[in-house]
Amino acid sequence: xxxxxxxxxxxxxxxxxxxxxxxxxxxxxxxxxxxxxxxxxxxxxxxxxxxxxxxxxxxxxxxxxxxxxxxxxxxxxxxxxxxxxxxxxxxxxxxxxxxxxxxxxxxxxxxxxx
Amino acid sequence: xxxxxxxxxxxxxxxxxxxxxxxxxxxxxxxxxxxxxxxxxxxxxxxxxxxxxxxxxxxxxxxxxxxxxxxxxxxxxxxxxxxxxxxxxxxxxxxxxxxxxxxxxxxxxxxxxx
Numbered sequence: 066x067x068x069x070x071x072x073x074x075x076x077x078x079x080x081x082x083x084x085x086x087x088x089x090x091x092x093x094x095x096x097x098x099x100x101x102x103x104x105x106x107x108x109x110x111x112x113x114x115x116x117x118x119x120x121x122x123x124x125x126x127x128x129x130x131x132x133x134x135x136x137x138x139x140x141x142x143x144x145x146x147x148x149x150x151x152x153x154x155x156x157x158x159x160x161x162x163x164x165x166x167x168x169x170x171x172x173x174x175x176x177x178x179x
Numbered sequence: 180x181x182x183x184x185x186x187x188x189x190x191x192x193x194x195x196x197x198x199x200x201x202x203x204x205x206x207x208x209x210x211x212x213x214x215x216x217x218x219x220x221x222x223x224x225x226x227x228x229x230x231x232x233x234x235x236x237x238x239x240x241x242x243x244x245x246x247x248x249x250x251x252x253x254x255x256x257x258x259x260x261x262x263x264x265x266x267x268x269x270x271x272x273x274x275x276x277x278x279x280x281x282x283x284x285x286x287x288x289x290x291x292x293x
Contacts, residue, residue: 074219097278108183108269108284109222116279155221159278166212166237167282169222 067092069158069170077176078146086141086173088156097159098139099167100130102152109155115139126150146177182206183285185270190290192257192264200255200288202270208283210276211253215239216267216287225268228253229276257290265292 068091078084090096097116101109113124120132130141139156156170182205192198204211210229214222224237228247242261247253253272257264268288273280 099281101284106267106287106289108185108286109271111281111283114281166224166227166276171219171221 067096067158067160067168069156069168071154071156071170071173073173074171075174075176077178080148080177080179081145084143084146084150084175084177086154086156086175088139088141088170090137090139090156090158092158092160094160098130098132099157099159100124100128100139100141101155101157103155103172104152112141146175148177148179151175151177183270183272183283185268185285185288187288188286190288192290192292194292195259197256197258198290200257200268200270200290202253202255202285204251204253204270204272204285206272206274206283207250208272208274209250210273210280211247212271212273212282213237213243213245213253213255214269214271216269222269225255227276264290266290 070089099114100112103109112128113122115122115132123129128143153172155172157167159167184203186201212227213225223239225243226245228234231250234245234247244256270285271282273282
């Protein structure tokens with residue numbers, strides 16, 4: 066069975082510093098990996114995804130993520146955090162089979178301090 | 180939140196009542212999904228539909244029902260059989276039910292049982 070872990074419930078970072086939100090996964094076969102962001106009382110917004118190819122994926126709002134197959138990780142990164150990046154971040158994995166469904170991690174709350 | 184609308188934004192229900200949450204999309208997507216979000220638990224899949232007039236149970240379907248009579252609409256009914264219905268409900272859609280296809284989310288409906 067596939068699963069996603071986000072080992073940190075909360076990440077605090079100072080504005081202007083680099084940020085990392087961690088994600089590890091377990092899936093049979095090659096994974097498809099996604100990052101979403103959720104602001105309070107809103108739906109999830111898509112940030113980026115890894116399907117195949119370059120291990121470094123660039124997405125919206127200056128975010129990027131690095132796929133590491135040997136460590137089964139897909140950490141979200143941003144070189145310089147903004148206060149407006151404060152939100153709940155979800156990692157999701159999808160198997161490469163038609164009709165299979167996403168599995169979401171529990172979420173990591175990011176707080177960027179001014 | 181793209182081209183997916185959910186209504187109402189807030190919903191209050193008395194115990195023993197059925198309520199229906201609306202989800203409409205204008206993205207011409209084949210696949211639609213309903214998720215439930217509880218604090219600290221990420222998203223859990225309730226039902227999904229790969230095509231009109233077809234739907235499948237997700238991980239927590241008990242106490243819920245859906246229909247998919249039109250491509251753009253996927254309403255969710257929370258029945259009185261659902262023991263703990265207070266939660267944030269999110270609808271999503273994707274072009275097809277393939278692992279590579281991004282799911283796009285609506286703004287959500289917060290249901291509270293009084």
